[in-house]
Amino acid sequence: MANITLDGVNRSFGSVRAVHDISLTIADGEFFTLLGPSGCGKTTLLRMVAGFAELETGEIRFGERRIDTLPAHRRNTGMVFQNYAIFPNLKVSDNVAYGLRARKIGAPEIAERVARALRLVKLAEHNDRWPHQLSGGQLQRVAIARALVIEPEVLLLDEPLSNLDAKLRVEMRGEIRQLQQTLGITAIYVTHDQEEALAISDRIAVMRAGRFEQIGAPEEIYRRPSTPFVAEFMGTTNLLQGNVGSNGASIKVGGTEFAVPRLEAPEGTAISFSLRPEALRPLIDNEAAPDGWAVVSAKLARLEFLGALTRIEANLSHGAPLRVAWLDLPLHRLKAGDPLRFAYDPARVTVFA
Ligand SMILES: Nc1ncnc2c1ncn2[C@@H]1O[C@H](COP(=O)(O)OP(=O)(O)OP(=O)(O)O)[C@@H](O)[C@H]1O
Ligand SMILES: [Mg+2]
Structure with a gap:
């Protein structure tokens, strides 16, 4: 049983408060990402x-057991470092x-557990190799086996994946997740890659x-960011600023009015909001918007073809940029300056109080 509780944890380096009064409970078997x-x-x-x-103040517990006062080797944690740290x-x-x-376990048991850990990370055949004979992905799996054994x-x-190329990173993150679920182990994972998280x-x-700026399930963090920082950090977005319109369910940005979920704030209040590029659906020719959706007009500025996705930057009437992700762009001859219309569901707009 290993739920993890952090209680008022602090750590400074000189004037930098590296960890500022963090309290948190991670459930047993949870995959938790920082x-x-x-x-x-x-x-x-x-x-x-x-x-x-070391902690300056605070406590860390695994289940009921306080562990922040124990030396590292008595905490029963396995750690995988960014650079693998393979000997x-x-x-x-x-x-x-x-x-x-290092734990003074007998040779036969060591042999059995090492073989099992290497099977788990699909490296059973490589047990006799030297590290320089392995690929980056294989080295990373050795590091995981060493932590799990x-x-x-x-x-x-x-x-753990930052030294790998993009394709292998995607493959390995799936393997790490699967392994964690098979073993039912509690994991804390550090990354600065939002897609990976x-x-x-x-x-x-x-x-x-x-x-902590926000804690939540992936969908919650992405769809309902609680601050502009989270909205921008979790992928691309349109972070716009304007004033509450007369009907209480719109925000005026320059000359453009955006429909938003009903607001408490009085008319004219300055307010910011986020609207994801993929929430904007391009309307072709005279296509009508779905029922209950709003429409915004903008002029095409730039277009970036990425295969499945085309990223568009358009300009609102007063020149502010509007980013749109267009899935499966039809063969259209779009050029800079073309007028475009985009439909969106006002419920997809996140307004920041
Ligand atoms: N041993 C140390 N001595 C002095 N300052 C430190 C030390 N370790 C970390 N810091 C500082 O504490 C802050 C947090 O550092 P930390 O390494 O935890 O960041 P991080 O989120 O892991 O960053 P990265 O994504 O670059 O790895 C930084 O300002 C860093 O410079
Ligand atoms: Mg770091």
Whole structure:
């Protein structure tokens, strides 16, 4: 049983508050991701759970057991580091066995557990190889096997995929998620890649300057960001600013009126909102908008063809940019300056109080 509780955890380096009064409970078996820009405190927080960084104040517990006062090797955590930290002078099997030897476990049991861990990460055939004979993805799996072989209660991963190319990263994140679910192990995963976080997590904490900006399930964080920072960090968006219109369900941005969910704020109040590029559906020729949807007009500025998706930047009447993601662009000869219309469901607009 390893739910993880952090209670009022703090850590500063000089004047930098790397981790600022963090409290959190992660459920047993949950895949929890710390996501945020460089320097926001992800690694520091993870290292505090692992036992490689001290807390200034606060407590960390696994279940009922307080662990922040224990040395790292007695916390029962397995950690995978960004650079794998594989020993180049040890063969694959000896790299994986390392943690078990340090724990004074008998040779036959070590052999059996190493073989099992290597089977788990699909490297059974590679046990006798040297690290320099492995690919990046294989090295990364050795690092995971080495963390799992000690049968930790909690698996901690610090940007484990950042050294891999894009395709392998996608493949490996699926494997990590599957392995975590098969073993039912609690995991904390650190990344600054929002797509990776969305793809594999049960819950995500978006961090900013040592604090949690928002915690939630991937869909919640993406669809209902609680702040402009989260909206912009979680992929591309249109972050617009305007004033509440007369009917209480619109916001005027320059000369353009956007329909939004009903607002409490009085007419004229300055307000910002987010509208995702893929929530805007291009209307071709005289096509009508679906029932209950609103329409916004803009002039094409730039178009970027990406295969399945075409990214468009258009300009609103007063010149502000509007980004649109157009799936499966029909063979149209669009050129800069062409007038375009986009439909959107007002419910897809996130207004920030
Ligand atoms: N040992 C240290 N000494 C001094 N400052 C540190 C130390 N470790 C971290 N910091 C500072 O604490 C802050 C948080 O660092 P941390 O490494 O946790 O960020 P991060 O979110 O993991 O960033 P990245 O995505 O770049 O890995 C940064 O401002 C960093 O410079
Ligand atoms: Mg880091």
